[in-house]
Amino acid sequence: MNQDYNNRQLHPDQIALLKEQAKKLAGTQGLDESEWEKRLTQQLLHQNDSAYSPTFGGQSNDPLAEQILANLARESGVSMDARGTAAYDDHTGNTELLNKTVGSYKLVGQTPSGGIEQADGTxxxxxxxxxxxxxxxxxxxxxxxxxxxxxxxxxxxxxxxxxxxxxxxxxxxxxxxxxxxxxxxxxxTLSALEAKYYVAGLKETPEKLKNAAVALGNEAVALNKDLTTGTFLNASNAVTSFLSTGAVGSDSLTFESKTMQWLISGKPLDITGADVFKAVLSVTPVMTFMNQVESVSSNDPEKIKAAGTEGDSWPVDSLPGKSWKRG
Known part of the structure; x- marks a missing residue:
């Protein structure tokens, strides 16, 4: 038996057999061919996909149609009933075939329980x-x-x-x-998308494209990664380090951004009054950088692109104590 048949969405082979059976049954029980096709399709959905139980799709069991489909399954070797299997609750099975089978869903006024309907109807x-x-x-x-x-x-x-x-x-x-x-x-990855849209913003102002802008974008993306997925990875590394050595060393923490590398280096503990004075003088570019980080981590492509167009004005390769200048 082909495993494809034991899946949630209808299979073309099931539908083909059902249509042939509807032709043979035409004129019986007071139903014509199209009425038999509809009746059998309703039952096929009911017993092939849990979404079409009375609670959801509004379908109910039809004993006569159930028996007809059971006979078809025995004669053809094609499963017509997924009840009692894991596939009965799987929305995704056979969704790649929906463009061939969606007509049967429309026939009985239903929408496939899985797959993604496109704006063009495919x-x-x-x-x-x-x-x-x-x-x-x-x-x-x-x-x-x-x-x-x-x-x-x-x-x-x-x-x-x-x-x-x-x-x-x-x-x-x-x-x-x-x-x-x-x-x-x-x-x-999230970082790849952030970088993609930041660069897209930069390209909208190619006459201002500078290495400093690229560096700013790279640092913003790297810092956002360090503060999200990087946190998870470092937690794992820290546990591994502790279990093997009994201590958590700074060498077990790895970060991509210069900002986080600087923070774990111990240098923040050595900040002097002169450093504070220089930081105050540099508050505007610092805020610009933090705004860049905020924009990049917004998960909004348009906001990230806008950050790219603004980012070409500020160099980010300056170390503490160096001045920031508008490009």
Missing amino acids: WLGTQPGTTPMSDGMRTFTKFPVEGCTTPAGQCTYTFIFGSNTTYVKVPQADGSFQLYEANKEQQT
Whole structure:
């Protein structure tokens, strides 16, 4: 038996057999061919996908149609009933075939329980997520997922703290959303998206593009990474260091940003009155940098692009004590 048949969404082979059976049954029970096709399709949905139980899809068991489909399954070897299997509750199975099967859903006034409907009426397949997704660990963003636009709006990226898996947030017509694991082509990282849109902002003002602007963007992205995913990794490294040596050394903490590297170096403890005076004189550029960090970590592509257009005015390779000058 082909495992594809034991999945939540309908399979073309199931539908083909059902249509042939509807032709044979035409004229019986007072029903014509199209009426039999509709009746059998309703039952097929009911017993193939838990979403079409009376509680959700409004379908109920039809004993006669159930028996007809059972006979078809025995004769053909194609499963017509997924009840009692894990596949019965899997929204994502066979979603890559929805462009071939969606007509059967429309026939009975239903919408596929999985897959992503596009604004042009076509469907994208989906795959199940493999990471537990606690609400407190999700980072929803406004970064658009290219090639994924539904009638309810643009699909956007979602990230899970401590996971390397990227998810796609798909808006629904009722204002809710569904989360699916991004496919291979859609997989990316939050830092990569932040850098992408920051550079896009820089490119909008190419005449002002300077190495200082690129450095500022790199530092802002790196600091945001250090303060999010980097925190998780360092916690893991610290535990490993403690278990092996009985102590947590600074060498077990690794950061990408110059800001965090400076903070753990011990230099903040050596700040003098002269350093404070210089910092006061540099408050405007410092605030500019912090605004850049805030913008980059906003998860809003337009805000990050705007930061890119502003970032070309400030050098960031200055060390404590050096002056900041507008470019």
